[in-house]
Amino acid sequence: MDLLPFFQWCYATPIGEGIRNSTWLFPVIEAFHLLGLGLTAGAVLVVDLRLLGAGLRKQSAAQLWANTQPWLIGSVTLMFASGIPLFLSESIKCLYSFAFWVKMSSLLLALLFTFTFLRRVTQMDPASDRGLSGRVTALISLVLWFGVAWGGRWIGFS
């Protein structure tokens, strides 16, 4: 599958061109993107720490999931809203960036994992400690989000 024509089309969009022609737009959108990352981390960590048996241990994972979910959805939305314009402005560079593909794969897996498997684990018997399955689930989640943050930061170094 040849992706180049699509990435070239992205690169040529008015949004991509507008960002490239501006001194301020890229850094400002990037700062919003970073903000979204930090907020995502907060929502993810509250639940993952709980599954690891740390953090807010007296609350059920189900309750913490319900409390943080709107913020997770909001922050991921902010990351898409800022990340897509950033991508449009340098899509051709991304096509050839290893870090970009690491990030996109991790992101896809992290979102799928969070909203299917992890969500289900938090909904299990709220009274019992989640034990080993909870810990493994949290570790997988942390590794996947770690990949998203690492890949994302590293796109800028390439």
Place this chain on the structure above:
Amino acid sequence: MGMSFLPFFEQLSESSWSVALHESEIAYSLIESFHVWSMCLFFGMTVMFDLRLLGWTMRKVPVSEVIRRLQPWTILGFVLMVLSGTLLFYAIPLRSYQNIFFRTKMLLMLLAGLNVLIFHARVFPSVAKWDADATPPKAARAAGTLSLVLWVGIIFSGRMIAYNWFDCDRQPQAAIINFLTSCLPTE
């Protein structure tokens, strides 16, 4: 403004370790990534606590419980952030010191620290009275709002340090910029 520090940072930027760190692309990139990860830990925890103070999340969890359980992670994130941040500064001391965004960031961090001190001295001691409130009293909400605003500002100015728009070696700059960056442009 802070003229006396200039020679010190000038000297620091010529030290062999600083040059080595600055020139090692892989070490510098790794430290910067680490700075972002520790920021995620610190900022993530801080935001969740601030949002609790505003009554916007975990409304059924006592405020004291949120602070007690999340604070160790917040502190860990902060320590890692300061350590990696110090290394990043050490790699580029003079330019960072004169960078207007770096200065803004330090000022905002000072204010954020002050906000924490005031919160713990004036607001938190009465927590027993409003611990279980879904929406904490006005003073607590104000501290939470201030913290959020300051940390968003810190992330923004931190991200902007990378850009050289107002750097000393890019003259002419407005007089106010040169004043704020302790820059003495040579004619």
